[in-house]
Amino acid sequence: MSNNKPPAIKILRHFDWHRLTFNFFLTVVLFILLVPILIVVLSSFSGKEHLSWPFTDLTFRWYFEVLNRPLWVKTFINSLITASLTTVISLLVATPAAYALSKHKGKGEAGFISSFITWPIMMPPVIIGIALLIFLSRIGLRGSYFAIAIGHTLWAAPLVFITMVAVFERFNPIYIMAAKDLGANDIQAFMKVTIPMVKSGIISAMFLAFVISTQEFIIALFLHSPSTITLPVELYTAIRDELSPGISAISVYMIGIVAAGLFVIDRVIGIENIGFSGKG
Amino acid sequence: MPNFSLELQNIGKRYGEVVALADINLQVKEGDFFFLLGPSGCGKTTLLKIISGLEAPTRGRVIINGKNETELHANKRNTATVFQEWALFPHMNVYDNIAFGMKMHKFPAQKIKTKVAELLELIHMGGYHKRMAYELSGGQQQRVAIARSLAIEPDILLLDEPLSNLDLSLRQNMRIELIRLHEQIGKTFIYVTHDQTEAMTMGDNLVVMQKGKIEQVGSPKEIYKNPVNDYVATFIGETNEIPGTISELSPEPILETPSGIKLKVDIRDNSLKKGSKAVAIVRPEHTKVIKSDDAIDNRFDVIVDNVAYFGPSLRLFCHSANDNTPFFVDVFTETEMAITAVAGSRIKVGLEKQYALCYGIN
Amino acid sequence: MRSATESIKMSYPEGFSMGTITSFKKNYKYLLPAIPMLLFLIIFFVYPSVIMVKYSFNKSLLYGEIENTFTFENYINFFTDPFYLKVVWRSFVLGFWVTAITIPFGYVLAYAMWTSKGLKRKLLYFCILLPLFTNLVIRLYGWRILLSPMGPINGILKNLGFTDSGFSMIYTKPAVVIGLVSECAPYYVLILFSVLTLVNPRYIDAAYDLGAGKIKTFFQIIWPLSLPGVVSGGMLTFIWSFGAFATPTILGKPIHWTPAIHAERQILSIRDWPFGTAIGMSLVVIVLVILFIQSRLTPKVHSQRT
Ligand SMILES: Nc1ncnc2c1ncn2[C@@H]1O[C@H](COP(=O)(O)OP(=O)(O)OP(=O)(O)O)[C@@H](O)[C@H]1O
Ligand SMILES: [Mg+2]
Numbered sequence: 001m002s003n004n005k006p007p008a009i010k011i012l013r014h015f016d017w018h019r020l021t022f023n024f025f026l027t028v029v030l031f032i033l034l035v036p037i038l039i040v041v042l043s044s045f046s047g048k049e050h051l052s053w054p055f056t057d058l059t060f061r062w063y064f065e066v067l068n069r070p071l072w073v074k075t076f077i078n079s080l081i082t083a084s085l086t087t088v089i090s091l092l093v094a095t096p097a098a099y100a101l102s103k104h105k106g107k108g109e110a111g112f113i114s115s116f117i118t119w120p121i122m123m124p125p126v127i128i129g130i131a132l133l134i135f136l137s138r139i140g141l142r143g144s145y146f147a148i149a150i151g152h153t154l155w156a157a158p159l160v161f162i163t164m165v166a167v168f169e170r171f172n173p174i175y176i177m178a179a180k181d182l183g184a185n186d187i188q189a190f191m192k193v194t195i196p197m198v199k200s201g202i203i204s205a206m207f208l209a210f211v212i213s214t215q216e217f218i219i220a221l222f223l224h225s226p227s228t229i230t231l232p233v234e235l236y237t238a239i240r241d242e243l244s245p246g247i248s249a250i251s252v253y254m255i256g257i258v259a260a261g262l263f264v265i266d267r268v269i270g271i272e273n274i275g276f277s278g279k280g
Numbered sequence: 281m282p283n284f285s286l287e288l289q290n291i292g293k294r295y296g297e298v299v300a301l302a303d304i305n306l307q308v309k310e311g312d313f314f315f316l317l318g319p320s321g322c323g324k325t326t327l328l329k330i331i332s333g334l335e336a337p338t339r340g341r342v343i344i345n346g347k348n349e350t351e352l353h354a355n356k357r358n359t360a361t362v363f364q365e366w367a368l369f370p371h372m373n374v375y376d377n378i379a380f381g382m383k384m385h386k387f388p389a390q391k392i393k394t395k396v397a398e399l400l401e402l403i404h405m406g407g408y409h410k411r412m413a414y415e416l417s418g419g420q421q422q423r424v425a426i427a428r429s430l431a432i433e434p435d436i437l438l439l440d441e442p443l444s445n446l447d448l449s450l451r452q453n454m455r456i457e458l459i460r461l462h463e464q465i466g467k468t469f470i471y472v473t474h475d476q477t478e479a480m481t482m483g484d485n486l487v488v489m490q491k492g493k494i495e496q497v498g499s500p501k502e503i504y505k506n507p508v509n510d511y512v513a514t515f516i517g518e519t520n521e522i523p524g525t526i527s528e529l530s531p532e533p534i535l536e537t538p539s540g541i542k543l544k545v546d547i548r549d550n551s552l553k554k555g556s557k558a559v560a561i562v563r564p565e566h567t568k569v570i571k572s573d574d575a576i577d578n579r580f581d582v583i584v585d586n587v588a589y590f591g592p593s594l595r596l597f598c599h600s601a602n603d604n605t606p607f608f609v610d611v612f613t614e615t616e617m618a619i620t621a622v623a624g625s626r627i628k629v630g631l632e633k634q635y636a637l638c639y640g641i642n
Numbered sequence: 643m644r645s646a647t648e649s650i651k652m653s654y655p656e657g658f659s660m661g662t663i664t665s666f667k668k669n670y671k672y673l674l675p676a677i678p679m680l681l682f683l684i685i686f687f688v689y690p691s692v693i694m695v696k697y698s699f700n701k702s703l704l705y706g707e708i709e710n711t712f713t714f715e716n717y718i719n720f721f722t723d724p725f726y727l728k729v730v731w732r733s734f735v736l737g738f739w740v741t742a743i744t745i746p747f748g749y750v751l752a753y754a755m756w757t758s759k760g761l762k763r764k765l766l767y768f769c770i771l772l773p774l775f776t777n778l779v780i781r782l783y784g785w786r787i788l789l790s791p792m793g794p795i796n797g798i799l800k801n802l803g804f805t806d807s808g809f810s811m812i813y814t815k816p817a818v819v820i821g822l823v824s825e826c827a828p829y830y831v832l833i834l835f836s837v838l839t840l841v842n843p844r845y846i847d848a849a850y851d852l853g854a855g856k857i858k859t860f861f862q863i864i865w866p867l868s869l870p871g872v873v874s875g876g877m878l879t880f881i882w883s884f885g886a887f888a889t890p891t892i893l894g895k896p897i898h899w900t901p902a903i904h905a906e907r908q909i910l911s912i913r914d915w916p917f918g919t920a921i922g923m924s925l926v927v928i929v930l931v932i933l934f935i936q937s938r939l940t941p942k943v944h945s946q947r948t
Contacts, residue, residue, distance in 0.1 A: 018856055018857065022750060022753075022754075025746065025747055025750035026750050026751060026754050028747060029747040029748065029750060029751045029827065030751070030769055032747070032820065032823055032824045032827065033769060033770065033773045033824055033827060033828065034769060034772075034773065035784070035788065036773075036780075036781045036782075036783075036784025036785050036788065036824060037772065037773060037776060037780070037781065037784055038784075039784045039787050039788050039794065040780060040783060040784045040787065043787055051787055051790075051792070051793075052792035052793075052797075053792060053793055053794040053796070053797030053798075054794075054797060089682075092678065093678045093679040093682045094679055096675030096676065096678060096679070097675060097676035097678070097679035097680070099675055100672050100673055100674065100675040100676045101673075101676060103672065104672055109670075109673075110673075113673070113676060113680070116680075116683070117676075117679060117680075117683065119683075119687070120683070120687055123926070124882075124885035124887070124902055124925060124926075124929070125887065126885070126887050126902040126905060126906055126922065126925075127691075127694075127902075127905075127922050127925065127926055128687075129906075130694060130905065130906075130909055130918065130919060130922050131687075131690035131691050131693070131694040131922075132686065132690050133909065134690060134693050134694055134697060134915065134919070135686070135689065135690035135693055136690075138693075150686050153682070153686075154683075154686060154687055157679065157682070161679070172365075172367075174363055174365055174367045175367055175369060177329075177334050177354075177361075177363070177367070178361070178363060178367040178369070179369075179380070179384075180334065180353070180354045180355050181332055181333075181334060181354050181355070181359075181360060181361045181429075182355075182360065182380055182381030182384055182428070182429070182432060183355045183356075183381050183384035183385045183432060184355055184380075184384045185353075185355055188384060192380075193369060196371045197369075197370065197371055199371075211775050212775070214777075215775060215776060215777035215778075216777075217777065217778070217779055217888070218887055218888065221906075221910075222906075222909075222910070232777045232779050235777070235779045235780065235783070236779045236888070236892075239779060239782070239783040239786060239892065240892065243783075243786060243787055243790060247783065248783075248787075251777075251780040251783060254776070254777055254780060255772075255776055255780065258772060258775045258776045258777075259772060261775070262768060262771055262772065262775065266764070266768075271764060271767045271768065271771065272763075272764075272767060
């Protein structure tokens with residue numbers, strides 16, 4: 001290549017088309033992911049009763065106003081109750097299973113059981129909702145908090161399981177040996193050594209289960225009753241009729257729960273270690 | 281009959297197809313500082329786990345203080361292990377680490393307190409009880425691990441290569457510490473290592489293992505002087521190996537090397553016949569650099585390749601003048617020989633026949 | 643006491659001794675802690691699924707009454723009704739578009755994550771996980787605001803003078819497609835990213851070193867190595883779009899409804915449980931067939947996942 005080309009062409013040659021295209025695609029995909037959330041946050045500050053562009057008369061008042069709407073407060077409390085139940089059940093069933101299976105990964109039956117445990121997340125939630133609706137109606141549990149929590153556990157427990165398997169795999173069994181050697185029995189070793197050492201993993205799994213349950217609405221749509229209706233289900237009906245800054249403010253509270261949960265998980269085990277990438 | 285702290289009878293251990301231990305028989309006297317020595321993967325850790333109860337043997341019996349404890353789980357046996365990685369509980373401080381075993385054994389609270397203080401004094405770490413494990417240096421963690429194991433007052437302390445994670449000078453200090461501790465406590469210590477100097481300098485008795493089997497049991501001196509086979513001889517101490525064929529058995533056994541040198545040797549292997557392949561094992565300190573007229577059983581010429589200084593002695597790395605068999609000789613730095621031996625020079629070495637230990641080769 | 647008998651066993655030749663049987667029995671004890679989880683799944687997942695399958699073979703009478711027979715009627719009705727066949731076909735087309743858009747765009751994001759480090763990587767993670775965990779209804783609500791006739795996009799277009807009355811964007815197929823892309827992309831990106839992290843970045847250096855250009859390096863080295871992630875992530879995207887529930891109801895018209903929505907209608911509104919469950923089961927079967935074909939066509943890819 002000759003050196004005495006005019007500078008203008010040189011600049012053009014150095015202009016990185018690949019990078020430009022790449023960044024264009026990146027911007028578009030980040031836009032598609034984030035803009036819906038950003039617009040909800042922005043619209044919650046709008047001073048007008050009904051949402052129309054441009055958002056003007058910016059105000060915080062909706063954030064206080066919605067706290068006085070009994071229906072929303074009630075659904076919010078319902079969501080918290082369901083999420084707490086889901087968290088407890090998921091952790092209680094999934095943690096021991098993850099503990100048992102993390103040490104025997106290679107074996108045939110362990111591999112099969114692990115994939116069986118993760119099956120429910122492959123199912124369309126509508127199917128889980130229908131199946132549980134039929135079953136729980138039969139045994140008279142339909143509509144209870146417990147019913148919704150069971151549905152959410154089918155979704156959350158496999159994810160807690162995946163996260164905890166990763167946590168236990170990183171846990172060196174030599175500490176259990178040391179504890180037993182010093183006189184601890186199986187249960188003492190688990191309670192006094194294993195659990196405290198994987199505490200951070202458990203906290204993350206807790207937040208994972210909690211956040212999933214506060215956000216889920218398809219299974220809850222099938223299983224709720226008027227007294228146990230959760231916030232996402234109520235939102236699902238509300239947003240089809242109205243676009244209002246009040247609804248936006250409620251949504252921002254929910255987004256806040258997610259962001260706070262992610263922040264805690266990042267502090268405790270690092271955001272990269274969430275078991276979600278094992279999904280699929 | 282002496283009191284045995286530990287007896288192992290016909291211990292075997294298999295992991296699926298892998299035979300980790302095959303028919304181990306062993307007796308360890310009370311209060312002994314006993315060493316298990318062998319190369320990596322020979323089954324030392326497995327044997328320790330079987331003694332402590334962390335693994336069950338596939339066959340055989342473990343007898344501790346005269347009682348058959350084969351079926352007893354680790355938490356019920358009065359042994360304590362210092363692990364290779366120390367395994368201090370990272371979520372506990374020094375005090376809680378040391379107290380852990382005593383709490384599990386339900387010692388009274390007051391006793392736990394005084395005992396921890398006592399142990400911290402013993403390991404020269406008084407005042408460290410609030411530190412977390414990760415706030416300690418390697419040597420300190422190692423000592424806390426020992427104190428934690430001693431806290432439950434075990435009859436047998438098991439140490440699995442406890443010094444292998446330390447640097448050389450710290451390791452030497454810790455060896456002295458361990459000998460002191462052993463003397464002070466007077467309990468049986470079983471110590472696993474693949475470092476033969478450790479075993480030779482610290483142990484009362486030792487076993488040499490290979491591929492899940494015991495090759496030889498004895499005091500360091502016995503094993504050094506009378507190794508049962510060429511494996512033990514080469515594993516313990518440093519050796520020259522001279523391969524050849526037995527060309528004569530009587531009146532005097534002779535080993536002839538491929539290049540035709542005839543060595544008078546001491547036969548250590550009864551299976552050797554005329555014509556069998558064999559190897560003569562020679563310790564470097566038993567060879568002498570000689571003048572041609574010295575009276576000695578064997579003499580041969582070597583060419584010096586390299587000279588290494590080891591303080592009081594010199595090591596001459598040579599090869600045989602007839603063929604290329606490597607050979608090394610130790611001489612004192614101050615002697616005339618040491619001064620004349622330079623790289624490239626041809627020297628004569630001599631060897632009394634009782635120092636040429638001859639074993640068969642399989 | 644085990645020793646005497648054990649040693650006799652051990653003295654038999656290796657391999658077929660009775661020791662194998664003892665170890666066989668012991669091998670399953672470690673599964674004990676998994677029992678609560680397995681029981682939970684059997685009671686609340688397997689058993690309800692079985693009941694659901696059973697319902698789909700029952701006959702529905704008037705007013706939600708159910709006759710306990712065994713009939714293929716519901717399935718025959720579903721698969722012979724041109725209306726429902728069209729529903730299935732339109733869902734296929736929908737899944738195709740969503741997948742075709744998600745694959746290249748998601749790839750760029752996964753690639754950006756793969757090549758970034760430290761804070762930038764954390765930020766990108768956050769950009770994926772925040773929408774992934776945030777209630778889908780809220781995200782769809784965001785799209786409704788954005789796309790509505792009075793919304794920001796139309797507002798800006800009006801200001802720029804492109805239109806006076808505003809475009810109708812909501813309740814259209816593109817709206818449903820873009821909603822589904824934003825729903826599926828986070829999962830696709832995470833799956834692809836986890837495959838990309840298995841690719842040694844040194845390959846890129848090596849390829850540059852051998853004189854390959856950027857584009858060439860990408861298509862000859864990185865793309866083939868990441869293909870398993872693209873295939874399984876793309877498959878997931880397709881299946882989820884095909885089985886989507888919320889997005890078509892909120893951003894689309896009844897003409898965009900998927901089998902999942904029809905199943906929900908039959909169950910919750912029309913109260914024809916046998917027919918609703920039959921639609922649901924058909925959906926599951928179609929999904930399983932797709933997964934099966936995929937694993938047949940690309941066995942290598944299949945084994946690399948999990
Ligand atoms: N849990 C296990 N499963 C299968 N094989 C094992 C297991 N533990 C040990 N082994 C095998 O048993 C043999 C002995 O292992 P062991 O750990 O006792 O060796 P070691 O002498 O302590 O070695 P090192 O000096 O390297 O620590 C090795 O071949 C090892 O691969
Ligand atoms: Mg070892």
